Amino acid sequence: MFTLLSISVLLLLYIFAAPTHEGQNNxxxxxxxxxxxxxxxxxxxxxxxxxxxxxxxxxxxxxxxxxxxxxxxxxxxxxxxxxxxxxxxPPLVKLSYRQIARRSIILLVSKVGLVF
The missing domain is CATH 2.30.30.40 (SH3 Domains)
Incomplete structure (x- = not known):
């Protein structure tokens, strides 16, 4: 359980610190x-x-x-x-890697039952 929690925290830190390209004009x-x-x-x-x-x-x-x-x-x-x-x-719906990862983490946390 501790390992899963550690991995989740590290993954969250990486996601929120990673650069994003959401504001770029494409x-x-x-x-x-x-x-x-x-x-x-x-x-x-x-x-x-x-x-x-x-x-x-x-x-x-x-x-x-x-x-x-x-x-x-x-x-x-x-x-x-x-x-x-x-x-x-540009495409009407375009998610960044950060947005996709955030949604995946929320789903993972809700399935495992972890609360931050």
Whole structure:
């Protein structure tokens, strides 16, 4: 009984101390143009610094009328025209590993009859 209690306590400590990704924005988009210029500012006057090709999946940072700000890599962001792109929303129900583990622990504790 002591071993089960020790394992449960250690597991709870790990779950509540583990990092979570619940607040991250996971909205992405797909390009349907042959090529889209990625610009530093949302303007045709802004010089393109990169090209994204058809079928490229990019992370959406924000949307402004005819422009979409996208994240290319960790710290690189730019703007593409919204014409010819499709924005894909994140899944409606998405549980983190922490949420799943919490629910599993609650079920385990209720079945074994342990009270914390």
């Amino acid at each position: 909205v992405s988009m797909l390009l349907f143009n042959d090529k889209s210029a990625i610009r530093r500012r949302p303007s045709l006057d802004s010089v393109p610094f990169a090209q994204a090709h058809e079928g490229t999946k990019l992370e959406v940072v924000q949307v402004r009328s005819d422009w979409v700000q996208v994240s290319i890599k960790t710290n690189i962001a730019g703007w593409v025209q919204s014409e010819g792109v499709t924005i894909i929303p």
